[in-house]
Amino acid sequence: AQRQPLIDQYDHKQEEKKRQREERKEMTLSLQNLLLSKSVQGAEPFSGADDQDPSDWLDEIETILAIANVKDDARTPIAAQCLSGDAAKWYKQAKATIDGSWTTFKEELITTFTATTQKLNISTKLQNRRQGLNEPVQSYYFDVLGLCTKLDHRMGEEQKLLHLQRGLKLSLA
Template identity: 35%
Template sequence: PSAIEPSNGARPYHLAAASGPPTFHGTPGEDPEEWLDQFERVAAFNSWQDDMKLRYVYFSLDGHAKTWYENHETTLTTWELFKAEILKTFTSILRKERAQLQLESRIQQPNETVNMYVEEMRRLFQRADPTMTEEKKVGFLMRGVKESLFAGLVRNPPKTVAEFTQEASTIEMTVNARTRQYNRPLQVSSISSETTTTNNDWREIIREVVREELRRLLPSTSPPQ
């Protein structure tokens, strides 16, 4: 590690060296996309250009992945071609199906912020279908978002993930501010049964509108219950 000499005469301190690229073996349990992401991060830290990545990547392969590379090395002439081929070879169909199932059942957790929820969903979008449309992504996000945010979003449904994130975050901040203002607990039961009935009817109307929208966007999946 390199030493940094402080200007005030204090003792020098050391910066830890960045770790090298992880090793990819090509086993069924490994994720080639995650491995490539880690390799790219190390390459960026070391200022490697694409030709250098292609030279160095051999030393980050082992087992079946290394054998595959040696067998196809003469055809893997660019970094972009290498990435496309290694993903095509080692990305598991089961992995995509598992990500799809997770998408269909994923809901925003009680202590999960909008940004946390969206980032996790982005990861699943990429794994399930890297070419997924914005319309379909928004459909999944709307289906799993918290009830308190859903009711506000449905009035003017977002059309992109960016719009969803911005609008849902704004509603989230407003709800949190009102909750703190009135010192309300997370769950408050209505005192009036009449009010409860009215609120439930309103929720059901909203949900029915969105059910129809989700049937159009996601015909192969079930709407929220």
């Protein structure tokens, strides 16, 4: 008979701890959402103008979304809020095809808004890219891979390797 009040007291404490955990969880989510909305608002809107690089814009947005710990299935609608002008019009038309897929959104955005002149400039940079006299191999490596990805995000490893080898200093090639 004396055990029942102790059991009730224990149950009450457990319920209180559970309630406090739920409150902390809700507060954390609210703070994450607030930080996310402030960060996304600070990002440059993407309109699809010729002077905007969709890959660079996506890198910025992905960094914001990763910091906020946003899962892939929630990224597309958040990123779409940062579209303006022609890019916003494009998204309204492509929304059904994209179907919320973050990977599809990125691929379609890059394909649609990478101007032919941009592709040509990237290709020229890649063809002419050589490792500098005092440039570390790592710096050269990441720069060439970045250009390869901008030129063709589906570029094969063999092609990337050829681009890397072409510009390496003779002492390393």
